Amino acid sequence: MKNYLNFENEIKNIEAEIDKLKDPYNNEGISTVNTSKIDKLQSDLDKKLKDVYSKLDPWQTTLVARHEDRPKSKFFIDNLFDNFFPLSGDRLFGEDKSSIAGLANFEGYSVLVIGQEKGDDLNSRIERNFGMMRPEGYRKSIRLMKIADKFGLPIIIFIDTPGAYPGVGAEERGQAEAIAKSIECSLSLGVPTISIIIGEGGSGGAIALASSNKILMFENAIYSVISPEGCASILWRDPKKTLEAAKAMKLTSKDLLEMKIIDEIIFEPSGGAHRDRDLTILKLKKSLSRHLGELTTMSRYDILNHRKNKFLNIGRDNNLPNNPLSSDDLFSGRVSKIFDVRSKIGGKKTYTFLLIFVIGILSLLIFQSILR
Numbered sequence: 001m002k003n004y005l006n007f008e009n010e011i012k013n014i015e016a017e018i019d020k021l022k023d024p025y026n027n028e029g030i031s032t033v034n035t036s037k038i039d040k041l042q043s044d045l046d047k048k049l050k051d052v053y054s055k056l057d058p059w060q061t062t063l064v065a066r067h068e069d070r071p072k073s074k075f076f077i078d079n080l081f082d083n084f085f086p087l088s089g090d091r092l093f094g095e096d097k098s099s100i101a102g103l104a105n106f107e108g109y110s111v112l113v114i115g116q117e118k119g120d121d122l123n124s125r126i127e128r129n130f131g132m133m134r135p136e137g138y139r140k141s142i143r144l145m146k147i148a149d150k151f152g153l154p155i156i157i158f159i160d161t162p163g164a165y166p167g168v169g170a171e172e173r174g175q176a177e178a179i180a181k182s183i184e185c186s187l188s189l190g191v192p193t194i195s196i197i198i199g200e201g202g203s204g205g206a207i208a209l210a211s212s213n214k215i216l217m218f219e220n221a222i223y224s225v226i227s228p229e230g231c232a233s234i235l236w237r238d239p240k241k242t243l244e245a246a247k248a249m250k251l252t253s254k255d256l257l258e259m260k261i262i263d264e265i266i267f268e269p270s271g272g273a274h275r276d277r278d279l280t281i282l283k284l285k286k287s288l289s290r291h292l293g294e295l296t297t298m299s300r301y302d303i304l305n306h307r308k309n310k311f312l313n314i315g316r317d318n319n320l321p322n323n324p325l326s327s328d329d330l331f332s333g334r335v336s337k338i339f340d341v342r343s344k345i346g347g348k349k350t351y352t353f354l355l356i357f358v359i360g361i362l363s364l365l366i367f368q369s370i371l372r
Contacts, residue, residue, distance in 0.1 A: 003068045007052065007060055011271070014045045049270040056220070058246035062228055064220040065199045069274040073100055073115025073158040076198065079281050080288070081106050081113060087144055089136075093173060096137030098129040098165075101144050106156070107289050109296070112148035114141050114209060115158035118199070131200075132165035135178035138208055142178075142185045154192040154292055157209045162227065164205030179208040186211035187311070190303055192295030194288065197221045197262070198273075213307050214291045215261070216284075217253045219268045223261070224251035261314060264291075 004012045018041050056064065064070070077084055081104035088095045101114045116133060119125035148155050164175055186193060186209065193212035201210065201223035210223075217223060231245035232238055250256070253265045266283055269276035298306065 005060070005063050005067065007063075011045065011048055011052065014041055014048060017041055018045065046270065049275075053220075053270055053272070057243060058222075058249070058252050059228060059243040061220055061252050062222050062242075062246055064272050065222045067272060067274060070199055071273050071277055071280060072120060073117045073160055073198065074120075075277070076158055076196075076281070076284065077104070077113055077115055079277075080285055081111075084113065088140070090139035090143060092139055093136045096129075096134045096140060097127055098131055098133045098161075099137040099140065101140060103153070107285075107292070109292060110153055111292075112144055112153050112155045113158075114144065114155065116161045116205075116209070118160055129165060131161040132163060133161065133205060133208075134165045134167075134170045135173045135175050138164075138178040138182040141209060142182055145185050145189060149189045149191050152191055154296060155189070155194070155212075156288065156292075157193070157195040157212065159195055159197045159201050159206050159210055160199035161202050161205045162200050163202035164208070176204075179204045182208040183211050187307060188304075189307075190300035192292065192298070192303060193307070194291055194295070196266075196284065196288075197223050202227065211307070211311070213295055213303060213310065214263045216264050216266055216287055216291070217256065217262045218266050218273060218280075219253055220272055221253060222251040223253075223256055224249050259314070260317070 002012075002015070018038055021038050021041070053064075077100060084102050084104040086100065086102040088101075090096070098117060099114060100117050101112070104111055104113050116131050117128045118131035119128040145155060147153075164170070164179060166175075192214075194214045194216065195210040195212040197206070197210070197215070197217040199218075199221055200206075201217075201221065203225055206223065226234075226249075228242040228246040228249065228251075229239050231249055232241040235241075235245065235248075250259070253262065256262045257265055264287060266287055268283075269279050273280040295303065295306075
């Protein structure tokens with residue numbers, strides 16, 4: 001059974017008519033199949049899909065990104081990689097089933113694959129916690145990313161989450177710390193990393209695994225700091241103003257490419273990735289092969305610099321300083337010249353004065369403690 005969004009009613013009606021014509025049985029018994037009418041309706045359907053999906057507003061794009069039938073991480077892992085060997089557990093608390101991870105082969109490369117998995121039906125969605133990772137999921141990712149770094153394995157990550165799980169237990173086990181450590185680990189890796197936003201890229205739960213050399217994004221995916229509903233509730237105190245919020249947040253792939261937050265848009269078939277999964281796989285495979293081939297020719301030093309400069313330069317075209325410190329400056333002896341505290345506070349005389357002042361304070365404190 002197909003699932004339709006609220007702006008797809010005309011598409012739904014055309015498809016229902018096609019299905020009816022394709023069925024050789026009707027209420028009156030066996031009838032002939034009218035192929036000419038089916039062909040005309042199919043042509044009308046293709047035009048309608050192209051027309052509707054070429055004019056999606058940001059809120060409609062959000063609904064497509066959340067579509068029940070949209071391909072999930074497990075689908076991509078099963079169809080893109082060979083010899084996938086799953087790895088589990090964070091070695092601290094347990095396993096988080098909202099993330100799938102393991103070793104695999106891709107186009108001749110041995111790689112580490114990590115995917116945030118929402119599930120395809122009610123039972124699997126509950127089991128996968130609707131794609132909301134807990135601390136143990138991020139710590140599992142950190143553990144495996146460090147292994148990949150040690151053995152020189154490129155890392156491919158599929159992102160599809162409304163956000164990190166905000167439950168009490170997750171907070172008690174250090175959710176914020178786990179996300180921060182995951183970002184830190186991702187930025188320090190000396191191997192190529194590629195993140196693909198396939199559906200929702202929600203808040204810190206997504207960026208924890210999106211601090212990569214390359215960030216690819218499906219045409220109808222979203223990537224934002226908060227959901228449109230949450231933003232509308234905070235700014236307007238009205239969760240119904242989702243369209244205004246979605247427009248203001250610039251969460252679509254087109255907006256994010258313009259801001260250079262992502263590196264490439266993977267265009268989807270008319271009607272979304274779920275309407276032609278084979279074509280979707282083919283496009284992603286081609287893009288992944290190209291980027292992986294480019295990154296694997298780089299040294300560990302160049303990979304680190306590429307990733308650091310990528311994030312340091314975000315926003316520099318929008319009224320921020322045009323010449324940020326390069327990673328060479330940040331990690332070389334020149335940084336001591338740039339931030340020479342001694343030159344700013346006046347040399348040896350100032351240091352002598354400060355030393356005397358500190359000794360005086362300490363002496364006073366000691367004297368007071370003796371009098372007590």
